[in-house]
Amino acid sequence: MRNALCFFCHQDLGQQYHQVQTLGMDKHVRQAAELLEDTALLAQLSEGDMMAREAKYHKRCLTFLYNSARAVSETEKRGTTYEIVVSSVVLAELVSYIEGTTDDKISAPVFKLSDLVKLYTQRMKEHGIKLNQRVHSTRLKERILAQFPNMQEHNMGRDIILAFEDDKGDALAKACEYDHDNDAVHLLRAAQIVRRDMFTEGQGFTGSFSDKCQENSVSTLLMTLVSMILEGPSIDSPRQRSAASLTIAQLLKYNS
Ligand SMILES: [Zn+2]
Known part of the structure; x- marks a missing residue:
C-alpha cells in the first residue's frame, strides 16, 4: 500500500512518522518543490492534495525538503542583490559616459537608446548577468532620464533618441548630418x-x-x-x- 511509505523518500515509514494534517502543507511542499525544480515531487503532488490523500512522511524528510528550499531561495536572494549592485555600478558608468560626451561641446549630446542599452547589456554580461534587452530598455531609459533632468526622449522613426533640452535643435540636426x-x-x-x-x-x-x-x-x-x-x-x-x-x-x- 502506497501510504505505508514516506511521501518524500519512498522508504518504509517505521514507527516514527507523521500524517499530513493541514491544508496549507500541500501548498508549502509544492512551493519547495518548485524552488528545487524537483519534477518527480511535483508530479507526485499533481496527483491530488496531500491531506486528502492522507500522505505520511518522516519528519526528517520534510525538514530536509524545507531546508533545501530555503538554501536555494537565499542563494537566489543573494544573486538578486548582486545584480542590483552591479546594475547601479554599470548605470554610473553609463552616466559618466554620457557626461563625458556632453562635456565635449563639439559633439552633439544625443544618444540612441538602443546604443545605450547595448552598452549597458554588454557590461552587465561581463559581470556575468544576462539581461533581456527588450525588457530592460524602458527601465534603463527611465533610470537615465532620472539622472539628467534636462534630458528628453524623442521618437525618430523606430529609434528613441535621448537629447539634452538646451541643445535640442542643434543637437538633433548635428546627429542627422554627416x-x-x-x-x-x-x-x-x-x-x-x-x-x-x-x-x-x-x-x-x-x-x-x-x-x-x-x-x-x-x-x-x-x-x-x-x-x-x-x-x-x-x-x-x-x-x-x-x-x-x-x-x-x-x-x-x-x-x-
Ligand atoms: Zn522519508
Missing part, C-alpha cells in the same frame, strides 16, 4: 589627447571615464582609442582589451 569638419576636429582632438597621455606617467584606469580623465589620463587612453578603432566604442574596462589592441598601442607608444 559633418566632415567635425570629424576632422575630433580626429585632431583625439590625437592630441592620446599624445599628451603617452608622454605622461599614468595611473590605473578605474573602469570609467571621470570628468578629469584627460588630466589624469594614462596609457589606458591610448589603449581605449586603439580598442575603439579595432572593436568599436564601448564602456568596457582594460581587462576586455585584446592582445592586438595592446600590441598596436605599444607600437604607437614606442614609435612616437
